[in-house]
Amino acid sequence: MATDPKLLIAAQKVTAHRAKTVIDHIIAHGFISTEDLKETYGYNHPPRAAGDVRDQGIPLETFKVTGSDGRKIAAYRFGDPSQIEDGKLGGRKILPKLLKKALIEKFGPRCAITSELYDESHLQIDHRVPYRIAGDSGDERSSDDFMLLSGSAQRQKSWACEHCPNYLTLKQLSVCQSCYWAYPESFTHVATKEERRVDIVFSGNELKQYQKITEQAILNNTTIQDEIKKNLGN
Numbered sequence: 001m002a003t004d005p006k007l008l009i010a011a012q013k014v015t016a017h018r019a020k021t022v023i024d025h026i027i028a029h030g031f032i033s034t035e036d037l038k039e040t041y042g043y044n045h046p047p048r049a050a051g052d053v054r055d056q057g058i059p060l061e062t063f064k065v066t067g068s069d070g071r072k073i074a075a076y077r078f079g080d081p082s083q084i085e086d087g088k089l090g091g092r093k094i095l096p097k098l099l100k101k102a103l104i105e106k107f108g109p110r111c112a113i114t115s116e117l118y119d120e121s122h123l124q125i126d127h128r129v130p131y132r133i134a135g136d137s138g139d140e141r142s143s144d145d146f147m148l149l150s151g152s153a154q155r156q157k158s159w160a161c162e163h164c165p166n167y168l169t170l171k172q173l174s175v176c177q178s179c180y181w182a183y184p185e186s187f188t189h190v191a192t193k194e195e196r197r198v199d200i201v202f203s204g205n206e207l208k209q210y211q212k213i214t215e216q217a218i219l220n221n222t223t224i225q226d227e228i229k230k231n232l233g234n
Contacts, residue, residue, distance in 0.1 A: 003027050006081040010058055013089045018043065019052040022076070031077040035067045050076045055132055057088030088135040100125050102143045112147035113157070113184055116201040123148040128183065129176040130161050147182075153199070157181045164191040200228075 003011075003026075011023045021041055025032040034046035043049045053060055059079030067073040100123075109120045126149045127134065134145075149157065161167050166175040180187040180197050190197050202210035217227045 003078060004081045006084065007058070007078050010084050010089055014053075014056045014058065015090075016052060016056065018049055019056050019058075022049055022053050023058065026077060031063075031065070031075045033065050033067065033075040034073050046074070051132070055088060056090070057085035057135070059083035059085075085135055088131070099143060099146060100148070103146060103148050106143060107148065110148065111150040111153050113149060113153040113181075114199045114201045116150065116203065118150055122150060124151065124154055126154055126157065129173060130167060133167065133171055133173060133176050160191045166192055 008027070011027065014020050014023055022032055022037070025036065025040075037043040037046040037049050041049075050060055050062070053076075059081070060076045061079040062074055062076055064072045065075040100120075103125065104120060104123075108117065109123060110117045111123065125146050128145055128147050160181055164179075166172055166179075175189075175192065176182050178188045179192075180190040180195075184197075184199075189195065213224055213227050213231075217224050220227070222230075
């Protein structure tokens with residue numbers, strides 16, 4: 001079946017290598033399977049390759065095909081052309097150094113999740129709402145749409161977002177905007193779960209306090225988190 005002209009036009013704006021590889025294969029063959037991605041192109045994590053295409057604003061739908069061993073495997077083909085996200089076409093924009101400077105001036109050189117101070121070089125700019133949900137505001141971007149994260153906090157957030165029901169299926173902007181991982185200073189849920197969360201980092205002289213809590217947890221055969229909650233209740 002011929003590819004919709006609107007999708008072809010959108011596809012021409014994609015230059016990122018992995019996403020373009022997936023797109024070109026779908027244009028030529030109608031779909032691309034996880035087996036194609038692994039065996040033909042060497043991509044050992046097919047969902048990530050498909051995610052690259054979606055990050056470019058090109059809609060994909062997942063379905064099942066029969067692999068070379070006779071088992072059902074996942075495959076991807078273009079989705080509804082009306083779902084093309086114009087704000088994402090061409091890929092993520094490079095975040096300027098001035099944006100990082102503005103965030104540091106506004107919040108200080110600290111991780112938005114833990115509030116821990118870091119050397120500026122150890123902080124990374126991150127979209128508050130995942131790019132796959134909100135796209136990129138281009139020249140109209142505001143520092144309010146971004147946060148500074150330590151490397152470990154960014155990895156935690158990425159994992160939480162990639163396993164969140166809203167990120168996987170619903171893709172509702174309002175859900176992300178009320179999530180802990182986007183706005184830890186004011187949230188109503190943690191990746192759609194009815195939870196409240198506080199990340200605490202112990203450093204310097206605070207390590208003695210951490211050690212004391214750790215020892216108490218071992219003594220009581222509980223976790224450090226349980227001991228902190230218990231102390232807060234006293």
